[in-house]
Structure formats: structure tokens, C-alpha cells
Amino acid sequence: MAISQAEAQPSGFLDEEIAEFRSNRDLIKEHLDTTQRLLTESFSKALSPEFSAKLQESLKVNQLYRGNQTGSSDSSKPCIIIVGQTKSGKSSFINELLGGTFVAQSQSPCTARVTRLTYSDRIYVLVRSKTGEQIGDVQYLEKPTIEEDLVKLKDEDRENDELISSTVEAGIKCEFLRHGIDIIDSPGLNENSSLDSLTLGAIDSFLPIIIYVIDSNSGITVAVQKDLTTIKKTVLGAEVFYLVTKMDVSKDTEQEANRPAQEIEEEKAERVFSKLQRLGYISPNETRDNATSSFASRVGK
Numbered sequence: 001m002a003i004s005q006a007e008a009q010p011s012g013f014l015d016e017e018i019a020e021f022r023s024n025r026d027l028i029k030e031h032l033d034t035t036q037r038l039l040t041e042s043f044s045k046a047l048s049p050e051f052s053a054k055l056q057e058s059l060k061v062n063q064l065y066r067g068n069q070t071g072s073s074d075s076s077k078p079c080i081i082i083v084g085q086t087k088s089g090k091s092s093f094i095n096e097l098l099g100g101t102f103v104a105q106s107q108s109p110c111t112a113r114v115t116r117l118t119y120s121d122r123i124y125v126l127v128r129s130k131t132g133e134q135i136g137d138v139q140y141l142e143k144p145t146i147e148e149d150l151v152k153l154k155d156e157d158r159e160n161d162e163l164i165s166s167t168v169e170a171g172i173k174c175e176f177l178r179h180g181i182d183i184i185d186s187p188g189l190n191e192n193s194s195l196d197s198l199t200l201g202a203i204d205s206f207l208p209i210i211i212y213v214i215d216s217n218s219g220i221t222v223a224v225q226k227d228l229t230t231i232k233k234t235v236l237g238a239e240v241f242y243l244v245t246k247m248d249v250s251k252d253t254e255q256e257a258n259r260p261a262q263e264i265e266e267e268k269a270e271r272v273f274s275k276l277q278r279l280g281y282i283s284p285n286e287t288r289d290n291a292t293s294s295f296a297s298r299v300g301k
């Protein structure tokens with residue numbers, strides 16, 4: 001009698017494990033399907049179909065990763081992290097993609113804390129410590145705009161490791177996020193070393209899809225090259241997508257005043273693309289036409 005009880009227990013335990021495995025497997029499949037559908041629908045509106053297709057592929061791989069260290073409520077969620085130099089237009093791109101003013105964008109260095117945007121029916125914002133614990137209370141908001149003070153910090157605090165290494169998590173009711181992809185806004189690289197290590201740490205721990213934003217007027221500077229080298233080293237095998245911004249504004253307005261806008265935009269995109277290629281960040285076999293999967297330029301804000 002005692003023996004059969006002992007035997008029954010592991011078998012019952014195994015049944016539960018199998019049932020849990022099946023339900024997790026179904027959840028993952030459902031998650032993947034909705035994510036792919038979302039990327040096809042939403043990204044192709046903002047970016048080219050090839051770019052969104054490549055993102056989908058990358059997402060499949062990244063979904064297999066676990067071990068997110070942010071402590072966010074659902075660590076297995078796929079996410080897209082937007083990185084780049086200060087003021088390159090990261091936050092503006094996120095706002096455009098999500099269709100609202102969710103994260104602060106400004107002329108002066110702005111984002112100082114990694115900010116994770118996730119879906120929630122009720123709009124909220126909370127701060128998490130470096131190790132993921134919630135700090136303070138959840139704030140429920142009327143409007144989905146994250147208060148600037150939360151992410152911007154005072155100038156003197158922008159090098160305070162403890163303050164900036166906490167992350168802001170915002171729950172937003174937004175169609176794009178509804179299907180399970182979080183978006184991460186990051187501080188500009190190279191503003192100072194504390195912010196740099198924070199952003200690079202975030203890249204490492206969130207295991208994301210990375211979109212590197214390049215200001216077309218600055219192009220591929222030494223600082224950008226340093227970023228790209230560091231990103232590649234930090235996330236081995238990471239696929240980086242390049243997004244070129246500020247195609248509608250020029251440094252040299254007088255010289256460009258009489259040229260058609262389209263010609264100037266084309267030239268800017270080509271300049272950035274060929275330099276990325278010369279430096280080995282884009283394969284030499286690719287052309288602007290067939291590389292649209294990982295390279296996109298965007299006009300206007």
C-alpha cells in the first residue's frame with residue numbers, strides 16, 4: 001500500500017508538469033502569432049515591409065531567451081530597445097510609432113533613465129531599482145504622458161548612479177503594446193559614463209531587438225562607431241537595425257536651399273548607408289534596395 005502511494009505521487013506530479021508545459025507552450029504560440037501579426041500590421045505602416053519582416057525574424061530568436069533582470073512584471077516579454085546618441089531622435093521615434101506623446105522629447109538632453117513601456121488598461125507609472133524591485137507606490141495617471149521629472153532628472157543628478165540606475169516602467173493603453181512587445185526608451189549614449197553603462201547594461205539584461213538611431217545630420221561620427229562596436233561586443237550575435245532620423249532638417253540650409261528635398265534625403269541616406277557598409281556594420285553584398293530589412297530612413301518628426 002505504502003509503495004503504491006509513493007508511486008502515485010510522482011505520476012500525479014508529472015501529469016501536472018505536463019499540463020503546465022502544454023499550457024505554456026500554447027501561450028507562447030499564441031504570443032508569437034499575435035506578435036508577428038502586430039509587427040506586420042503596425043511596423044509596416046511606420047517602416048518598410050522588409051524592415052518589419054527582418055524584425056519579426058529576430059523576434060522569434062529573442063523570444064527564446066529568458067533571464068531578464070529588470071524585474072518587470074513579465075520578464076519573458078519580447079522587447080525592442082531604442083538606442084543612439086543624445087538627441088538623435090529616439091524618444092520622438094517611439095512617440096511616432098506608438099501614436100502619441102508618451103515619452104518626453106526635447107532639444108536638451110532628455111531621457112536619463114531607461115524607460116520601459118508596456119501595455120496596461122489602466123495607465124500607471126512606477127520606478128524599479130537596478131535589481132527590479134518596485135520603489136515607492138504605483139502612480140495611476142489620467143493621461144499617458146510620463147512626467148518629465150521621472151525620466152529627465154536634474155543636471156546634477158544625471159551622474160548619480162543610484163538615481164539613474166533605477167528604471168521607469170509605464171503601463172500604457174496603446175494598440176501597439178497590447179500584443180505583448182514592450183518598447184524601451186534609453187538615455188543617449190556618450191552623454192556621460194554613468195548613463196552609458198546604464199544603457200549598455202539595459203541592452204544586456206533586456207535581451208532585446210536593438211534599433212540604433214542615427215541623426216542624418218551628424219552621420220556616422222567617431223562616437224557612433226564607438227557605440228556600435230560596444231553594442232556588438234555587449235550583445236554577442238545581436239542583430240542591430242539602423243534608423244536614420246532628421247531627414248527633413250539640414251545643417252547647411254543655404255547650400256541646400258535650391259535642391260529638391262527628395263534629392264537631399266536620398267543623399268543623406270546613401271551617405272549613412274555607405275559609411276556603415278565601409279565600416280563593416282552592413283555586409284558588402286547588400287545594396288540600399290536589398291538591405292531595407294535592416295536599414296530605414298525616416299522623414300520628418
Ligand SMILES: Nc1nc2c(ncn2[C@@H]2O[C@H](COP(=O)(O)OP(=O)(O)OP(=O)(O)O)[C@@H](O)[C@H]2O)c(=O)[nH]1
Binds near residue numbers: 085105110246300
Ligand atoms: N525635424 C526633425 N526633428 C526631429 C526628428 N527627430 C527628432 N527631432 C527633434 O530632435 C530633438 C531631440 O529628439 P528626442 O526624441 O528628444 O531625442 P532623444 O534621442 O530621445 O534624446 P535624449 O533622450 O536626450 O538622448 C527634439 O527637439 C525633436 O523634436 C526628425 O526626424 N526631424
Ligand SMILES: [Mg+2]
Binds near residue numbers: 090110186
Ligand atoms: Mg529621449
